[in-house]
Amino acid sequence: MQRYFYNKYTIEVFNGSTFSLTSNDNLEVYENIYFGEVAEQYPTSKHGIKLIDNDKEIKNCLIIGSGGATTIHPNSSILDNDNILICCSDSVFSISIVDLKLKWVKKLDMATCFQIFKIENDFVIHGELEITRINSFGNIIWQFGGADIFVSMDEEDAFQLNDNHIVLKDFTGTSYMIDFDGNII
Numbered sequence: 133m134q135r136y137f138y139n140k141y142t143i144e145v146f147n148g149s150t151f152s153l154t155s156n157d158n159l160e161v162y163e164n165i166y167f168g169e170v171a172e173q174y175p176t177s178k179h180g181i182k183l184i185d186n187d188k189e190i191k192n193c194l195i196i197g198s199g200g201a202t203t204i205h206p207n208s209s210i211l212d213n214d215n216i217l218i219c220c221s222d223s224v225f226s227i228s229i230v231d232l233k234l235k236w237v238k239k240l241d242m243a244t245c246f247q248i249f250k251i252e253n254d255f256v257i258h259g260e261l262e263i264t265r266i267n268s269f270g271n272i273i274w275q276f277g278g279a280d281i282f283v284s285m286d287e288e289d290a291f292q293l294n295d296n297h298i299v300l301k302d303f304t305g306t307s308y309m310i311d312f313d314g315n316i317i
Contacts, residue, residue, distance in 0.1 A: 134204050136211050138229050141183055145209050145218060148180035148194050160192070166234040168197040168223040177202045177221045183232055193232040197221025200244025200260055207247040210255070212268055217255065219245040224257060226270060238270040243281070249293050251312055256298065258282060258291040263300065265314060274314035278302040 136143040151158050153165075153175070160180065175196045183191040199222030202208060209218040215235060218225050224245055226235040241259030249256050254273060257264045260281050265273040280302040284290040292299040297317055300308040309317045 134206065134209055136209075136216070138211065141185055141229065143211075143216060143229060144180075144182040144184065145204050145216070146180050146182075147204050148178040151178050151180070151194060153196075160194075162192055162194040164193040164232065164234070166193060166195045166225060166227075166237065168195075168199075168221060168225075168237055169239050171196040171198040171221070174198040176200065179204055179218055179220050181216065181218075181227060181232055183229070191232045193227065193234075195220050195225045195227070195234075195237075197223050197225075199223070199239075199241070202244060202246065207249065207258075210248050210250060212250070212255070215268075217248055219248055219257065221245070224248060224255075224266070224270065226268075236270045238266070238272075240264045240266065240270075240272070247291065251293070256293065256312075263291070263298065263310070263314070265312070276300075276308075276310055276314045278308055279306050280304045 133146040177197045180194050182189050197220035215226050223239045225237045243260040245259050247258040263276045282290045290301045298310050
């Protein structure tokens with residue numbers, strides 16, 4: 133679970149993998165459920181969000197994505213002003229914090245969106261097949277792909293965000309260094 137604090141609220145983001153669309157016996161009931169492109173037909177990952185005020189849940193929602201499976205971890209979501217951006221399968225969802233309404237959802241990788249980071253006034257997404265820079269509306273500024281997936285099987289990180297560049301390592305061990313404009317350095 134990931135926890136954020138926003139004004140008087142606590143926001144909890146968690147794996148909602150036990151929820152079933154076809155069950156009447158779910159432990160959690162969600163006010164709103166938001167889907168990625170084909171997630172209703174092919175759900176892979178489910179992440180819940182709770183808005184809490186004075187230790188009382190006041191709103192909740194569930195996002196469902198398709199593509200590669202994701203989980204909630206420290207870099208799978210990020211606060212952006214009055215919104216929370218969350219990686220879920222092949223997409224990033226932007227949810228308004230005050231009412232947990234969907235602002236936008238964008239498919240930003242053909243397989244999986246692993247992590248999201250703030251750079252300058254934008255965001256960079258570490259995807260399985262591509263590194264993508266988006267603005268706060270989810271519009272793609274640039275994408276960068278390598279010879280193979282950006283996943284490492286050894287102890288090295290496949291994605292390292294530095295002060296003015298990003299270091300990447302693909303599955304074959306090939307390393308890349310790109311600037312914040314998506315160009316190889």
